[in-house]
Structure formats: C-alpha cells, structure tokens
Amino acid sequence: MSIFLSIGAIIFCIILAQKVSRLEKLLKGEEKVIPSAIKSKAIKSLDLDDLQADNVQEEIAIPLEEQKPSAFVSWIVTDWPMKLGAFLILLGFGWLVSYAFMNNWIGPKGRITLGLVAGLGILLLGEWRIKSFKNQGSVFLALGSAVILLTVFAAREIYDFFTPLTALLLMAMVVVFIAISSIKNKSLPLAILSVALGGIAPLLTNSSPDAFGLFSYLFLLSAGTLWVVGATGWRVLSPISLGLVAVYSFPYLMGGVENVMIALFFVLLYTLLYYAVSLATIISTKESTKSDLIVIGASGLLLLVWINDLVSDEWKSLVTVGIALFFVLGAFIVFKTTKLKEPMYVYSGISVIMLAAATAFELSGNALTIAYTIEVGIISYLTAYLSKDYRSAQAVSLLFAVPIMLSIESLTARVWQSSVLHSDFFVLLILSIALLFLGIYFYIKRKSEELSRKPELNITIVLFTLCGFYALAIVWLSLHAILTYNFATMISLAIYTIVGIYFYIAGKLRDITAYRITGEILFGLVTIRLLFVEVWGMNITGKIFTFFLIGALFISTAFMRKRD
Template identity: 45%
Template sequence: MFTLIIGVVFLILFLDLRSRIIRLEEKTGLQSPINRQQISGGGGQPVTALGGGGNLVPNPTMAGGFLATSLAEKQGASVGERFGAWLKEDWLLKLGVLLLLIGFGWLVTYAFMNNWIGPMGRIAFGMIAGALIMILGWWRMGTSVHQGGIFLAFGSTVISMTVSAGRVFYGYFGDVPSLVIMFLSVAFVALASIKWNSRALSIGSLILSGLAPLFSGVYGDEVQLFSYLMVVVLGTIWVVAKTGQRVLNTASLVMIILFSLPWLLSYGSNREIVLMFIYAFSVIFFITNTLAILKNKGNIEADLVTAGGSGLFLLTWIIMVVDKDWQSLIISAWMIVFAAGAFVIFKITKRIEPFYIYAGVGVAMLAAATAAELNGAALVIAYTFEVAVIALLMQWILQNTVFAEKTSLLIVVPIILSFENIVARDWRDSVIHEHFFVLLFLGITMLSLGLYFWQFRKASNTSKSLEICSGLVIAGSLYLYLLLWLSLHASFQNDDQAVMFALFIYTVIGLITYIYGRVHNIKGFSVYGGVLLGFVVGRLLLVDVWKMELSGRIITFFIIGSLLIGTAFIGRSKKGEVNNVQ
C-alpha cells in the first residue's frame, strides 16, 4: 500500500514538472536548450538551441506530444493517425495509469483474500479512492487537460469496478442504484469535458456510460436498459450542444445499435418493447441531426453519417420485428418523414449532401414498403415505375441532370429481378403474359429515360459525359429486341422463321439509325446502327449458317443482303446531296 502511494505521488510530481516545462515553451515559443550544439528537428533539419550571442532562438519545428496531436487534428489526419498521436502524447502517464489500475485490482483482491478489512470497508475504500482520483483529475485539468482527463477516467473506472464488486459479491447495491452511482461518476467526467472542451474526454465518458449497464446488472431488463440509454443519448445531445462535437451523436448511435443487437437477432419476447424505444431514438436523432444541419454552415460529415445510419437502423428493425400486415404502412410513414426532411433541408440550405442522405434513406424505405406488398412481375414493374419517377423528381427538384442520371441507375434492381421473367417457361407456348409486360415496360422505361436525358442535355448545351443516358438507351433497346426475339419464337413453331423475321427487323432498325446518324452527323446513332448491323451479320455467318435449313438460309441471306445493298445506294445519294448543299 505504501509503495502504491509513493508511486502516485512521484507520478504527480513528475507530471507537474513536465507540464511546467511545456507551458514555458508554449509561452515563449522556445526550445529548451539541451546543449549548446544544434539538435535535429522533426523533419531532420537542424534547430539552433542558442544563438551566437547566447540568446535563445525560437524553434520553428517545436514538437511534443500535445503539439503533435493538435497538428494532426488540424491537418485533417486520419483516425489511425490521430489515435497514434494520442498514444504518443503522455505515453508514460498512460502506461503508469494502466499499471496502477492493474496493481489496484491485485491489491483489492489480495486484501479481500486475507480479510485485511471488512466488506463494508473494502467497498468504502474503493469508492473513496476513486473519488479522490477524480478530484485529482479535476484539479489537474486546470494545468494539463490531457493528463487530468486520464485521471478522471481512471477514477470513474475505479468507482464502477467497486460498485460492481459490492453488488455481485456482497449485495450492497441493487441493479438500479448501482447504475445510478456509475452514471453520476460518468456524468462528472462529461461535465469536465464540457468545461475544458475535450473531445477525447467526451468520447471516454460516453464509452464509460456504455459499460455501466454491463457492470450494474440491468442489461437483462429491456425497460431499465433502454430507459438508461435514453438518458445517455439526451445527455450526449446536451454535451454536443455545448461543445459542438457532433461525432458524439454518431458514437451514441453506434452504442444503441450494439445494445439492441441481441433483441434484433433473436425471436424472443419483448422485442416490441425495444421497438418502441427504437422509434423514440429515431425521432430524437432525426430532429437533432436536422436542426444541426440547418444550423451548421461548416463540416456536417458526422451529422450525415448519423442521419443515414439511424434511418437504415430503423428500417432494419421495422423489417425484422414489425408484423407483415403493418410493415408497408409504417415504412411509408417514415419514408414521408425522411423525404420531407430532404426537401426542407435542400430548400433552406441549398446543400446537396444532406439531401442525398435523407433522400437515399427515403428511397430505401420506399423499396422496402413496395417489397412488403408486391412480389413477382408486379414488384418488377413497380420498381421500374418508382425508379423513373424518382429520377424525374430529382431532375425537377435539383435541376441537376447529372445526379438525376445517376439516380436512374437504380434501374439495375428491376433489371436483376427481371432475369426470372426472361427465362420463364411461359415463353415456350404463349406471348401475352405477365413476363411480356415486364420486359415491355422495363425496355420502354429505360429507352424513354435515356432519350429524355439526352434531349435535355442537348437543349442545355451540356452534351459531355453521355455515358449514362447512352447506356439507358442501349439497355432499353436490348430489352425490346429480346422481347421481340422471345415473342417471335413463341409465335412461330418454326424457329428459322422466327430468326428470319427478328433479324429482318433488327436490320431495318440498324439501317435507319445508321443513316440518320450519318445524315445528321450524330456519331452515337451511326455507331449504334453499325453495331446492330454487325450483330446481324455476325449471327448469320457464325450461327445461322450452320443451324438453319437450306431454304431458310437462302431467303434470309437474300433479304438481309438486299437491304444492305439498297442502303449503300441511299447513303451515297444522301451524301451527294449534302456535298452539293455545301
């Protein structure tokens, strides 16, 4: 015990001396002279400790734990780099506290085993020791925020461990009183983080508050646990309002997600009770994040992550827990909330990032509500219609064709779902069925969206980067070609006749687009037509020449060849007319 006290006193004296040296260097902007020679700076450049006249010379590359951390944060360092800088800062203190914590645990265990003090004295000793360490940390915060924060966290941990031991081994505390005591110690740490605006201490207090239910025994009671977490979330919002450290909201959301996982992944009782708390948390996060985005003119990355994460978390809970008969109605209500939030935020702030996040959550909820009500062909058609409407709404609200085109890429979802309609058995003996209308509607929608965006870009003289609208036109036409192919094969019992008619129509379409592109000098049309004609000729020479009967080959080759030859003369005539006009 005497050795432990001596170690603590020595550590305090050492840290006090070190902080005095650091403050002196910060005030004067000087490097303390180690010797009268040059020493190497952080970048390998020499730093003069003493000038020629014996005067101290400011050190432009002054380093140190605290300064290194500050520079890393200011220069936008990654999380790993900031954590490394945090470890480097006062690493002796962190190591010493860790060893003291381990030694304290062994000391208490040894005292318990040898009955040095009674049960009540053991608990009182731990509580008093933890309180004294926290008081020491509060006093130390006035001179060194980082060191004081470590002592505060250390003291709060000691109190939590002591209360947990008293509850488990001696029954001195009930579950709720234990949680209250632990929470008060953590609240003291959070208060210090507000007073000295310490992000590390704020995050530390949030972590300690998350560990308190595990030590107190309220984890198995849903009402007690999530009521406590509600208090923690509200307290976190208060800390954020005082300090502006919005990353704490994200951290509190992660804590809620982790605590709710056992109920989300199980099918036991009381999931509906937890769901009510999830609704309440979602409302709180939505309101606070919306207000933060509207108020904050700077960086809102943490708010965006929290908004998107809370929305998807809520959607997951609704899908996993809510009864199937109510899912679509509840999801639709929340979808309206997020869609309205996206519209209001964009109209007030004109910022596109929060609109993306809120609208994205709304779209995900719309898709989930649709899937809850429909399936099969009806689901594919509904998804196709929703994608088209969403893309057009984005164009109308944002007046941004690029983003509207990117939104239309959601058409990939109904495309994937339509594979089942392409290979359906109904194509063997009939044409008009649900699969026919799926392919027809999907093809027309993609073709219409592509042509709309292409015309809009042409009218606004923004014809660069046409990959998406061109891809929509090509994908839509491919679906229509596929529909024609399947329909002809279902209509004709003779496959050669179906192939002949299909290739004839493909050739006519290819010739029309190729000639139109050449005459109007539109490269996209001419390339499209050329590729389609190349496909027809390649199919004839590589596939049909071996599979068709002789009579079918003769007729097909004569028809396709005649069309190509006739078009060659038309192309020359048109070209001559164009040249004469010029």
C-alpha cells in the same frame, strides 16, 4: 493472470518507445531542411564564375512537406511517462487488492469501500490537475472512473452488494461527472470516454433488464449525449451514441421482444430524437458534417430493421411509407432553408429505401419488378424536374440496376415457349419504355451546362443502349413464341438489320457518330449470329432464305447514301 498483464505492460512499453523514436527522427529530419528563402539568397550571391566552377557541389534543398503525426500518436507522446505510470499503478492496484483479498486483510465491505474511495480520490485529483495540465488531468479522470466502475462491478458480481438499479445509478453518476468535466474543460476525449462508459454500464450491472428499463436508460444516455453535442458542437458524439443503441437493440431483434409496442415506441422515439436534433443542428449552423450524415442514414436504416422485425405484416407497408414521407419532409426543409445538397441527398436516399421496402412488403415477383421500374422512373424525373439538378437525376437513374437484375428471370422464363402476353412480357415492355422515356428526357437536356460533360452523357447513352437491348429481346422472344424457329429467326434478324440500316444511314447522312456506331453494332451482331449459330442450327431451306434476305438488306445500304 499476472503473466498476461505483465506481457501486456511490456508490449505497451515497446509500442510507446517505438512511437517516441519515430517522432524524434521526424523532428530531427525537419530540422535538417534548409528554408528555400535562405537558399535562394545564397545562390543569388554567387558570381557566374563561381557557378561555372567545378568545385561547386552545393545542392538546392527542396522544402519537405510537414508530416504531422496522428492525433492518437500525439496524445500518446504527450506526457507519455505519466500515462505509462498510470497504467502501471492500475496494474499494481489490482495486484494489491487481489493479494489483500487472498490474505483476508480487508473484509468485503472494506474492499468495496476502499475501491470507491480510491476511485473518487483519483477523480478529484484529475479534476484538480486538468485545470493546469489537460492531458494529465484527463488520464487521472479516466483512471478514477475505471476504478469506480470496476469496483461497482465487483460488488455486484462477487458480493451482490448493490441492486442492479443502484449499481447503474452509481455508474451513471460517474458518467455525468466525466461529461460535465469534459464540457467545462473543453476536452473531446473525455466526452467520448463518458459516452463509452455510459454504454458499458448496463453490462457491468450483472443483470438482464427488461426492454423498458434498458431502452429508457439508453434514451436518457442518448438525450444527454445530444445535449453535450448542442453545448459543445462535438458532433462526432452523435454517431457513437447511436451505435450504442444499435448494439443493444440487435440481441432483442434476434431473440424476439416480449412487449412489441413498448419496443416500437422507443424505436420511434430514438428516430424522432436523432432526426430532430440533426435537422435543427444543420439548419442552425448552415452546414453538415459526416457525423450528421451518418446519424441521418443510420437512424433511418435502424428504424427500417425494427419495422421489419416488430410490425405485423398488414401494417409494415403503411408504416414504412409514413416514415418515407417523414424523411422526404426533412429533405425539403433542409434544402429550402440551407441549400445544402448533401443532407438533402441522404434524407431523400432514406426515403427511397423506405419506399422500396414498402413495395417489397406488399409485392413480389414480376409485380415487384414493375413497381420498382415505375418508382425509379418517377423518382429520376421528379429529381430533375424539381431540383433542376440533372446530374443528380441521372445518378438516381442508376437505381434501374435493381429492376434490371430482377428482370433476368423474365428474360429466361419458360412461359415464352408458348405465349406472348403474360407478366414477363409486360416486365420487359415497361422497363424498356421507362428507359426510353428517361433517355429522351436527358437527351433533350443535353444542351444545358449541367449535361455538357461526358460522364453525364454516357449515362444517357447507357439508358438508350439498355432500352434497345430490351426492345430486341422482346422482338426475339415474341416471334419465337408464335412462329417456328427458322421463320422467327429469319424475321427477327431481318428486323434487327432494318433497324441497323436506319441508324447506319441516318448516321452517315446527318453525320451523327452515335447513330452510325449503333447501326454497325447491329450489323455485327446479326452477322455473328448467322455465321456462328444459325449456320449450324438452321435446316438448309432456312439458311437459303435467311442468308439471301439478310444479304440483300446489307447490299441495299449501297443505294441509300449521298451522291458523290
């Protein structure tokens, strides 16, 4: 153990030396940069003859952008000898205590008392020192709290001096002390330390608390953290505390929970707590940060995981829909009071995920695909209609990727070999209608400024393209289900060609490039199918009729254009 600690100390010293060396080089490099104002003044003082002289070798210095070291590097470099000394003292204290224990110099009670007194003394030293030197005081506070927590852990692990509740209360007192000190001295690192210590405290009590005890403690820790956030504005603490809740909850999810109602009650309580605090913070400050958005999204997803694991099957969809409406309300309140789009999108996104999960809880197979298609279509339309933000509505329409992926099974279903009117047919039909409806809606809105840019128009083109693909697939599959292969292929290719002729001629007459390109693409697909597939698969009679028919349709385009 001593060897590993020594190696760790050596590595730590090497890293510190490298950081200091890099910072010194950076500072020296900045001193060499000549200000542009001085240089320009010096250049103006030169005569034209001087500028034309061969001996002028001075170069104009270009000011370099100042490269600031990261916050961690700055913290390490500031008073780094003191930080290194604290680390070495902690190692020495550990070896001293180990040596004293091995030689039985101090009894068990004396050992624990010595550790607690030493930790308390270092804490008080840090609290006194932080008033004049914030970095130094923070290091002593961190060192003292670590000594106390390790001492309490040793008392529980080795001597069984404290009950789990007593040990947890002692650690909680240290956490509260650090939190109060961080607020009083305006130190964010100390606040993060207090949350981290509060998170690891249950692990150091050497016990397996029941769900009620653990979740009660985590709720108090979360409430205290959010109180610190409200008092200081350090919103980064919120996702940290929520992350601790998630970490402690996963073992219960994997191993099962004995009292489901208690666990579900606390999960709903956590969600309500973070939901209310995030909502109130955004409304009061009229701004949202990444931490707020992370908390909103993570709390909703964590709740969904718990619902899937704890709630019975007959209640899952109902509970999930209720939570979805809850987040929809949050999106409405935030946008109505602050006009901020980012939190509204996150709240709305969670509600959409909840709705999709509720649908999946109730449906499966083709019914699920149809339901997802209808939901995405309605959500996209309502987003455009209510918010008048057509870019966002088109972005929401990208959710069609989910039912499109699910529809692959319907495209290749064996039932197409014998019939037409079945669930797979309606999957493709409803999906094509939904894509067509949204494509037409966004195309009508193309004249507005919101849709005048190419990326948004490209989404509209994608919707029309996908709609056309599914329409052509329905024609092909339906005809091959009720007709012989040769006859169905000939009719299908003829329909494709007629549709292509319509778009091609319309594009020519109206000078619409998209129409013309659509027709040309259909012509190309039909030709490739004829020359590379059907020429080998059809019998001689089918080839004669099909090639004559398609060729005649292609020739007809010569008589369907403007007169010269």
